[in-house]
Amino acid sequence: MLRQTLFRQTNNILKHAPAQTSTFAAAAISHSLRLQAQAIREYSTPSAPSSSSSASQGQPKYRQFHTSDINQQAREVPGFPILDDPLTHNHSIPSFMVGTQNGFLPRQDPLDVLPKEYDALEQLLQKMPLTLKDGSKGLLALGQFGEACKSLPQYDLSNVEDSELLSALYRDYTFVASAYLLEPCDLLYRKTGDYGLGRSVLPKNIAVPLVQVAEKIGAKPFMEYALSYALYNYRRIDKSKGLVWGNLELIRPFSGDKSELGFIISHVTMVSHSGELVKNTMRTLDAATKCNREMFNDALSKVVSTYEKINMEMDTMWERSLPADYLKFRTFIMGTKNQPMFPNGVIYEGVSDEPMFHRGESGANDSMVPMGDNLLQLTENMPSNPLTAVLKDFRTYRPHNHAEFLQFVEEKARQVHVRHFAEQDPNSAAIYLAAVDQIRNFRNRHWSFTKEYIIKYTKHPVATGGSPIVTWLPNQLATVLKTMQEVGSKIDANQLLPENKALVDVLSKRADAQARILEREVAHLRTQIKDQDKV
Numbered sequence: 001m002l003r004q005t006l007f008r009q010t011n012n013i014l015k016h017a018p019a020q021t022s023t024f025a026a027a028a029i030s031h032s033l034r035l036q037a038q039a040i041r042e043y044s045t046p047s048a049p050s051s052s053s054s055a056s057q058g059q060p061k062y063r064q065f066h067t068s069d070i071n072q073q074a075r076e077v078p079g080f081p082i083l084d085d086p087l088t089h090n091h092s093i094p095s096f097m098v099g100t101q102n103g104f105l106p107r108q109d110p111l112d113v114l115p116k117e118y119d120a121l122e123q124l125l126q127k128m129p130l131t132l133k134d135g136s137k138g139l140l141a142l143g144q145f146g147e148a149c150k151s152l153p154q155y156d157l158s159n160v161e162d163s164e165l166l167s168a169l170y171r172d173y174t175f176v177a178s179a180y181l182l183e184p185c186d187l188l189y190r191k192t193g194d195y196g197l198g199r200s201v202l203p204k205n206i207a208v209p210l211v212q213v214a215e216k217i218g219a220k221p222f223m224e225y226a227l228s229y230a231l232y233n234y235r236r237i238d239k240s241k242g243l244v245w246g247n248l249e250l251i252r253p254f255s256g257d258k259s260e261l262g263f264i265i266s267h268v269t270m271v272s273h274s275g276e277l278v279k280n281t282m283r284t285l286d287a288a289t290k291c292n293r294e295m296f297n298d299a300l301s302k303v304v305s306t307y308e309k310i311n312m313e314m315d316t317m318w319e320r321s322l323p324a325d326y327l328k329f330r331t332f333i334m335g336t337k338n339q340p341m342f343p344n345g346v347i348y349e350g351v352s353d354e355p356m357f358h359r360g361e362s363g364a365n366d367s368m369v370p371m372g373d374n375l376l377q378l379t380e381n382m383p384s385n386p387l388t389a390v391l392k393d394f395r396t397y398r399p400h401n402h403a404e405f406l407q408f409v410e411e412k413a414r415q416v417h418v419r420h421f422a423e424q425d426p427n428s429a430a431i432y433l434a435a436v437d438q439i440r441n442f443r444n445r446h447w448s449f450t451k452e453y454i455i456k457y458t459k460h461p462v463a464t465g466g467s468p469i470v471t472w473l474p475n476q477l478a479t480v481l482k483t484m485q486e487v488g489s490k491i492d493a494n495q496l497l498p499e500n501k502a503l504v505d506v507l508s509k510r511a512d513a514q515a516r517i518l519e520r521e522v523a524h525l526r527t528q529i530k531d532q533d534k535v
């Protein structure tokens with residue numbers, strides 16, 4: 001079973017590999033394949049069925065895979081291989097693989113301290129934050145981080161293969177890179193409220209190992225949401241207890257204050273419910289494939305109740321992370337793409353003379369809402385405009401396996417017509433409407449966060465991910481509201497169960513009202529903040 005799961009994972013990577021890939025993506029895919037083939041060999045027993053007759057004669061000991069085997073198997077795989085067991089002891093396959101237990105979190109808790117041989121890197125990161133654990137000022141507060149980076153040796157990571165260590169090194173180099181590039185912006189912002197310009201060259205003792213490790217794990221060589229800042233950055237205080245508020249602390253902070261802890265950990269506690277979400281998303285797709293109405297209603301209702309839990313968890317952000325503190329650490333998660341501080345991108349010394357541009361860390365790279373968008377076929381309802389192109393671009397900033405899973409959900413939902421199947425039965429349509437309403441709930445609260453944590457304090461035109469601050473989030477929220485209006489208006493209320501009747505009425509009316517309010521808000525805010533059509 002285990003072997004099969006890993007085997008399918010490998011197939012999937014090949015199957016979905018685009019015809020033309022960037023250097024990073026190509027390296028990532030081949031590395032991912034190597035890791036997974038290795039894991040398959042590790043878990044294959046000598047008696048496992050073999051594609052080569054020589055295996056049954058005892059040599060080679062483990063099953064050897066050839067491209068033809070993989071392609072043949074790939075055609076037979078009906079769905080997407082999801083890990084039911086997170087394989088916590090496996091250090092060969094990628095840290096981030098979608099599972100029904102771990103969901104979109106890493107398979108193992110993140111590695112929190114680097115091995116001794118990387119002590120210089122560990123020490124630099126320990127001294128980096130604005131405020132250190134003992135309350136004293138760190139290198140960033142003193143404006144000494146850039147200078148301190150000069151004494152960092154240039155580690156050669158070419159022989160590192162352990163996936164857990166690779167993930168930790170990737171996280172840590174992305175922290176060093178962002179702190180280095182954005183330190184001048186933070187210093188200026190604290191003095192004047194302007195960001196000025198960031199450093200435009202990343203020195204080779206940071207750039208070369210960062211690119212090495214990024215290629216190995218299949219990521220872009222820049223700070224990411226899942227792979228670095230948010231989902232690979234928590235430590236359980238009591239290892240025997242769950243991923244809950246109060247039992248989690250940060251591995252790498254920028255500011256070191258409580259609000260940064262609250263900001264990051266709120267993401268983690270929300271994503272801790274994603275295994276349930278993945279499981280019921282797959283069940284919903286399965287039910288639509290089999291035209292099994294009862295199973296469809298049950299699975300989709302569970303998707304709704306899981307999003308409800310996630311949204312309730314999200315609501316705790318207001319207390320865990322104070323709006324007035326957000327801009328103190330936000331500078332360091334900005335990107336280099338569509339960001340005024342990096343008009344010419346960043347040169348990675350020792351890697352390339354061509355400047356690189358990357359979107360900054362953003363919850364937009366979380367996979368829970370994109371999964372809902374794809375399952376409910378909201379993605380295909382998004383307007384065809386440059387803002388939606390940004391949404392699609394964000395989908396490339398995440399672990400490979402997550403991106404492939406999202407693509408699978410999108411294709412499968414379209415193939416089995418999830419929305420149409422729901423609309424064929426009024427009570428299924430009501431559950432579908434409730435599911436879209438959870439996505440609305442998320443995006444609406446999120447829009448409130450953006451107004452209260454960001455727009456209230458700064459007129460900076462773009463968010464950390466490089467999207468225009470006023471127009472981008474409403475582009476998606478408006479589509480969700482429009483879909484709700486469309487679906488709600490088609491439901492025949494006379495055929496609804498009494499509880500669904502009230503639900504459809506409330507949800508439809510709220511969507512109408514919110515659509516009007518949103519339009520007015522965006523029109524007003526556009527007059528306050530410039531460059532909102534620039535993406």
Ligand code: HEM
Nearest residue numbers: 267362363364366369449450453463464465466467473476
């Ligand atoms: C104080 C709290 C938060 C603020 C101020 C905030 C701000 C933002 C902003 C400005 C964007 C626009 C994209 C960009 O960065 O360029 C964004 C996108 C996004 N963020 Fe957050 N965020 C917060 C918390 C969260 C949390 C807890 C999650 C949970 C996973 C999250 C998930 C998302 C998602 C999914 C998007 C894309 C939205 C869409 O597709 O419409 N955010 N965030």
